[in-house]
Amino acid sequence: MSDTYQEVKAVIVDVLKVDEGDIKPETRFVEDLKADSMDQFFLIDGLSEKFGLTISDDDARAIRSVQDAVTYVETHKN
Incomplete structure (x- = not known):
């Protein structure tokens, strides 16, 4: 797995307070991790900041x- 994947995964674990083992590339935020609109906002904010x-x-x-x-x-970072 790429470094970016690992870093994104760390943000998801931190923001959504989910188990790292529950996160795979195909994992969907709403359907699989039960993220609501505020969770999604904080996730995007966390990715932006990171x-x-x-x-x-x-x-x-x-x-x-x-x-x-x-x-x-990967397509938008410098």
Whole structure:
């Protein structure tokens, strides 16, 4: 797994307070981790802060799984 995956995973564990073993690339935030809208807000905020990104509302809505988050970070970080 990539370093980005591990870093994204760490943010998810910290923000959503879930077990690291529950997180796989295909894991969906709402359906699998039961994240509500506030959880999603804090997750996007955590990713923005960790990677120094500005994530638009439209982009945030498209980030629905762990792999979506990893792909977004890898394509938008400097």
